[in-house]
Amino acid sequence: MAVQPYLFFNGRCEEALAFYKERLGATIEMMMRFRENPDAGAMEHIKINPESVMHASLRIGDAMIMCSDGMGSDGKTNFQGFSLALDVATEAEADRVFEALARDGQIQMPIGKTFFSPRFGCVADKFGVSWMVMVPQEM
Numbered sequence: 001m002a003v004q005p006y007l008f009f010n011g012r013c014e015e016a017l018a019f020y021k022e023r024l025g026a027t028i029e030m031m032m033r034f035r036e037n038p039d040a041g042a043m044e045h046i047k048i049n050p051e052s053v054m055h056a057s058l059r060i061g062d063a064m065i066m067c068s069d070g071m072g073s074d075g076k077t078n079f080q081g082f083s084l085a086l087d088v089a090t091e092a093e094a095d096r097v098f099e100a101l102a103r104d105g106q107i108q109m110p111i112g113k114t115f116f117s118p119r120f121g122c123v124a125d126k127f128g129v130s131w132m133v134m135v136p137q138e139m
Contacts (some may be wrong), residue, residue, distance in 0.1 A: 005065050005084060009127060010072030013053035016127055017067070023100035023125075024060050024086075031056040049073050060086070083122065083130035091135055094119040098133045101125045 009016045020026040035050035052069040059065075065084070088094050098111045104126035111121025111133065120134040 005082075007065060007067040007079070007129065008070035008072070008077075009053075009067060010077055011049070011052065011069050011075045012077065012127060013056060013067050013069040017053075017056055017058060019126070020058055020060065020065075023103075024097060027059045029057040029059050029064075046071065077128045079124075079128045079130065083132045085132045085134070087134055087136055089135070091119040094121070094133050094135050098123055101131050101133070 007016070014031075017026075017028050017031065021028060032054050033050065034048050034052050034054045037054060048071060049069075052073060054068060056067050057064055058067060086097065088097055094111060098121050102123045102125075106124045108122035108124055108130065109120075111119060114120045117134045117137050120132070122130065122132050124130045
C-alpha cells in the first residue's frame with residue numbers, strides 16, 4: 001500500500017513541472033494531455049482545453065508526486081491543510097532547496113536549527129504548495 005500526493009494546478013501543471021524540474025532536479029516520468037486520452041469519447045461532455053495536462057508523474061528523489069490541471073484552467077491554485085516534507089542529506093542542500101522554493105514564493109518559517117533538526121524551514125512555493133525542508137537529526 002502506498003499514499004502518493006496528487007496536486008491539481010488548474011491550468012498551471014506544465015509550468016509547475018518545469019519549475020520542480022529546474023528548482024528541485026525533479027524528473028518528469030510521465031505526462032499526458034487531455035487530447036491524448038485514449039478514451040476521448042469519455043471527455044466530450046467536459047469543456048476543457050485539450051492541451052491541458054490530464055495526468056503527470058513527477059519524481060523527486062525517492063518520492064513520486066502525481067499532478068494534473070484537473071478540470072480547472074483559471075490558474076488559481078488552492079493548496080491548504082498539508083505540506084510536503086522534503087528531507088535532504090546536508091545543511092547546504094537544505095539551504096539551496098529552501099531558497100529555490102522560496103523564490104517567488106512565501107517563507108512560512110525561516111530555515112534554521114531546531115531541537116529536531118540541524119536545518120528546518122517551511123515555505124510555500126509560487127504555486128502555493130507548502131514544503132517543510134529539513135535535514136533529519138542524527139540519532
